[in-house]
Amino acid sequence: xxxxxxPKKEVTKKVAASENAAAPAPxxxxxxxxPSNKPAQxxxxxxxxxxxxxxxxxxxxxVGTVISDKMHKTVVVEWERRRxxxxxxxxxxxxSRVYAYNPLTINAKLGDTVRVKETRPLSKTKNFVVVEVVNxxxxxxx
Numbered sequence: 352x353x354x355x356x357x358p359k360k361e362v363t364k365k366v367a368a369s370e371n372a373a374a375p376a377p378x379x380x381x382x383x384x385x386p387s388n389k390p391a392q393x394x395x396x397x398x399x400x401x402x403x404x405x406x407x408x409x410x411x412x413x414v415g416t417v418i419s420d421k422m423h424k425t426v427v428v429e430w431e432r433r434r435x436x437x438x439x440x441x442x443x444x445x446x447s448r449v450y451a452y453n454p455l456t457i458n459a460k461l462g463d464t465v466r467v468k469e470t471r472p473l474s475k476t477k478n479f480v481v482v483e484v485v486n487x488x489x490x491x492x493x
Contacts, residue, residue, distance in 0.1 A: 403454055406480060410469030413449070414485060417463045425477060426453045428467050451479040462488040 415430030428451050433442040451467045459465045464486040467479040 402452075403456070403480075406470050408468040408470050408480060408482070412466065412468045412482075413447075413479075414464065414466050415447075415449075416488070417459050417461055417465055418448070420453070420459065420461050422450075424453055424455070426451050426459050426465070426481060428465060428479070428481075449479050450474075450477040451481050452477055453481050457481050457484060459484050460487075464488055 413428070413430055415428040417426045418429045419427040427448055429446050429448045432445050432447055434445050435441075436443055449467065451465075452470075452473055453459050457465075459481050463484050465484050466482045468482045469478060470480050472478050473480075
């Protein structure tokens, strides 16, 4: 009977020893990591750059005015287009609006004139990306 109890104790001791050996390993991994010296905004800009690297820009391109920048990383861009009214042989003004992804590297603000380019759907309504700020402006349509 003594032979049956001793192997159980040895197995228990081996398990306890392996648990103690495994505990310092995560702490050692954490100690090896160097702390990041970049500020939070710089880390966010790096993430935006990665998003922009993976986007393929294709399709239509428009120049318009930013009429809203209240959303996170999104702006609303509006531009004027003319539509012919055949009966009166005149043109009427109409406006087109799109939601566009606004990378932190570009950071378009309210009233800026920007160039947007079509890309894959980024969300339910967002299919455009701000490519450049053409003109910094403060004038906004009422």
